[in-house]
Amino acid sequence: MSRTFILAFGIFLTIASSITGLVIIPNWQFQALKPVVKLDGTRYPEVYFGDQARGREIYIDQGCIYCHTQQVRMKGYGADIRRGWGTRRSVPRDYLMDRPHQLGTQRMGPDLASIGARQPSVDWHAIHLYNPQLTSPGSIMPRFEYFFREVRSGEAAPADAIKVPQQSNGVTHIVPTDRGRALIAYLKRLNQSFPLPEANQ
Ligand code: HEC
Numbered sequence: 001m002s003r004t005f006i007l008a009f010g011i012f013l014t015i016a017s018s019i020t021g022l023v024i025i026p027n028w029q030f031q032a033l034k035p036v037v038k039l040d041g042t043r044y045p046e047v048y049f050g051d052q053a054r055g056r057e058i059y060i061d062q063g064c065i066y067c068h069t070q071q072v073r074m075k076g077y078g079a080d081i082r083r084g085w086g087t088r089r090s091v092p093r094d095y096l097m098d099r100p101h102q103l104g105t106q107r108m109g110p111d112l113a114s115i116g117a118r119q120p121s122v123d124w125h126a127i128h129l130y131n132p133q134l135t136s137p138g139s140i141m142p143r144f145e146y147f148f149r150e151v152r153s154g155e156a157a158p159a160d161a162i163k164v165p166q167q168s169n170g171v172t173h174i175v176p177t178d179r180g181r182a183l184i185a186y187l188k189r190l191n192q193s194f195p196l197p198e199a200n201q
Contacts, residue, residue: 030092036196044194045097048186055186058179059102062144067108070101072192084118085111086192088199094192109141116191125184126162130174134165147180 035043048056059065072086080086090113095101119125124135130148132139151157151173161173176184 033093035096047097051182051185052189055182058183059186065102065104066106068112069104069107070113071103072111072113086114090192091196091199093196112190114192116188117193120188122184123162125187126176127164147177148174150174
């Protein structure tokens with residue numbers, strides 16, 4: 001056998017085995033996964049609809065994924081559960097409706113897989129996105145103030161206005177724009193606390 005043939009065959013084998021192991025077998029293992037039907041007839045995971053779906057697009061285009069993951073590691077593989085980022089580890093079924101998934105790789109900030117369970121308050125999310133320093137002093141998260149209309153002292157605050165805890169530049173209240181509202185609806189929806197049986201294995 002010529003050396004060229006052995007080399008070419010080696011390259012072919014390396015590529016073919018990686019594609020089989022990393023693409024074909026996982027696809028075959030997970031393609032049959034379906035949402036589970038809960039006792040009340042609803043399904044987990046549910047499709048994203050309305051504001052949640054729009055909020056997901058905004059999460060993607062703002063690059064939140066560069067600082068936040070959405071995957072809770074199992075006990076023994078890090079402190080994720082001890083830090084309160086989830087009640088169980090994340091499993092493939094959690095991502096059935098996520099195309100593309102937002103697993104992320106960098107953790108400049110906390111994991112957001114279950115932020116909706118950990119922080120259900122719309123007002124908290126609004127104030128935090130408007131200016132992270134107000135809820136989390138010292139935070140390095142950038143401000144996303146363009147998702148809010150500012151109401152200054154002297155102006156009448158509309159009914160859906162959210163009071164900011166510390167006034168600066170005379171801003172007393174903020175009102176989420178449609179995009180701000182959608183992003184918050186998406187964050188509130190992120191919740192992997194439903195106890196999937198395979199997550200205990
Ligand atoms: C430069 C990195 C960075 C970017 C980009 C970023 N964040 Fe953060 N985020 C952080 C850090 C650091 C914290 C922890 C301190 C804090 O609460 O502000 C945080 C905290 C959070 C929290 C609170 C988590 C908790 O457990 O209390 C939420 C929710 C959040 N970020 C959402 C977002 C969203 C939505 C976006 C995109 C619109 C985003 N972040 C973009 C760094 C970032």
